[in-house]
Amino acid sequence: MSSRSRVDPYLAAVLLVVFALFLPKLVLADTHLYRELLTPRVLLTAGCALKICALVIAALLAGRVARSFAPGDAMRTGWWLATVWLGCWSLGQGYLGVYQIGLGTSAPFPSGGDLFFILGYPAMIAAFAFFVHAMTTTGLVGPLRAQLVVALAAALPAMVLLVFVLRPVVSADVAPAERALNLAYPSLDVVALLPALLLARFALRLAGGAVFFVWALLSLGIVCMVAGDLLYAWFSSLSFSALDPVLDVAFIAAYLLVARAVFQQHRISVSVRAPPDEAR
Amino acid sequence: MGLPARQEDVRAVMVAVLTPYLGRNMAQSSAKLYLERLGPVTAVGAAEVEQILTWMRPGLRVFAGEQRAALVLGELRAALMKLLEGA
Numbered sequence: 349m350s351s352r353s354r355v356d357p358y359l360a361a362v363l364l365v366v367f368a369l370f371l372p373k374l375v376l377a378d379t380h381l382y383r384e385l386l387t388p389r390v391l392l393t394a395g396c397a398l399k400i401c402a403l404v405i406a407a408l409l410a411g412r413v414a415r416s417f418a419p420g421d422a423m424r425t426g427w428w429l430a431t432v433w434l435g436c437w438s439l440g441q442g443y444l445g446v447y448q449i450g451l452g453t454s455a456p457f458p459s460g461g462d463l464f465f466i467l468g469y470p471a472m473i474a475a476f477a478f479f480v481h482a483m484t485t486t487g488l489v490g491p492l493r494a495q496l497v498v499a500l501a502a503a504l505p506a507m508v509l510l511v512f513v514l515r516p517v518v519s520a521d522v523a524p525a526e527r528a529l530n531l532a533y534p535s536l537d538v539v540a541l542l543p544a545l546l547l548a549r550f551a552l553r554l555a556g557g558a559v560f561f562v563w564a565l566l567s568l569g570i571v572c573m574v575a576g577d578l579l580y581a582w583f584s585s586l587s588f589s590a591l592d593p594v595l596d597v598a599f600i601a602a603y604l605l606v607a608r609a610v611f612q613q614h615r616i617s618v619s620v621r622a623p624p625d626e627a628r
Numbered sequence: 629m630g631l632p633a634r635q636e637d638v639r640a641v642m643v644a645v646l647t648p649y650l651g652r653n654m655a656q657s658s659a660k661l662y663l664e665r666l667g668p669v670t671a672v673g674a675a676e677v678e679q680i681l682t683w684m685r686p687g688l689r690v691f692a693g694e695q696r697a698a699l700v701l702g703e704l705r706a707a708l709m710k711l712l713e714g715a
Binding site for chain 1: 646
């Protein structure tokens with residue numbers, strides 16, 4: 349039985365297609381390809397559909413994963429909170445989908461979708477806290493205090509970037525609700541980043557095993573999401589839209605990675621008949 | 629039941645069974661942690677095997693869930709008993 353880590357070929361293929369669809373727009377926006385074929389509406393619809401699928405599947409699987417842990421188990425609580433987080437974000441993305449898929453336009457900002465996204469954040473942060481707590485109680489990942497210092501050091505660049513990004517956001521000439529959300533999203537992201545980095549550190553200790561991919565992909569997804577939100581707040585405050593394809597890729601990649609992480613935990617703890625090699 | 633097995637052999641079996649799930653590093657840390665918890669014993673018998681499995685259950689449940697943990701522990705018990713029978 350092989351114990352080597354391997355990249356999920358399906359996830360890699362989907363991510364490559366996403367990159368290939370969105371990123372060339374950075375330099376080829378005025379070409380026939382992006383004016384006639386991959387029009388803004390096509391990309392908006394494709395991106396939104398991918399995000400909705402990833403979030404809905406992740407929410408459904410997270411609920412099943414939660415039930416695979418015993419009542420009272422911290423991991424069960426964590427996975428239920430993750431279900432709430434992903435469920436809220438599914439509703440938020442579904443709300444945006446009414447505009448992006450149904451009407452073929454960008455959703456207004458702020459919109460009702462933001463209510464669901466904001467509601468999902470406390471659940472996400474609490475879920476991560478439960479995961480970290482449960483893992484430290486095993487005695488296998490080292491003492492929490494030592495891990496926290498390293499995670500704080502790792503999150504420091506994001507905190508510095510947050511201050512840098514939020515400065516123009518505070519003084520931007522935008523509606524109060526838009527300013528509040530542009531401040532809230534990156535700030536909540538950085539709060540979530542700390543436990544996500546702890547989970548990434550724990551994941552490194554699990555390298556080579558099926559469980560590694562759960563926490564590595566989840567952490568990577570959160571990093572992509574934080575990058576997307578920080579850039580979105582920054583670009584939005586500067587009314588700068590030329591780099592929108594980067595934002596699209598960051599959010600789509602984030603949701604796909606999170607969905608794959610949840611699917612991985614599902615394969616391990618719910619599809620128990622699958623051997624560990626298949627769970628990778 | 630056979631004779632007690634050497635700690636090194638038990639450790640090797642534990643690492644082999646746990647690695648596909650937890651990775652080599654974590655499997656080695658786990659085996660080391662639980663074997664050290666047994667105290668200064670050089671040989672491991674059936675009673676020690678059961679003790680190790682009991683200690684491992686909560687940690688394994690965190691990473692793999694209730695059912696998968698039971699499956700892995702069953703696999704580990706079978707592998708360790710086979711080792712004891714051959715000792």
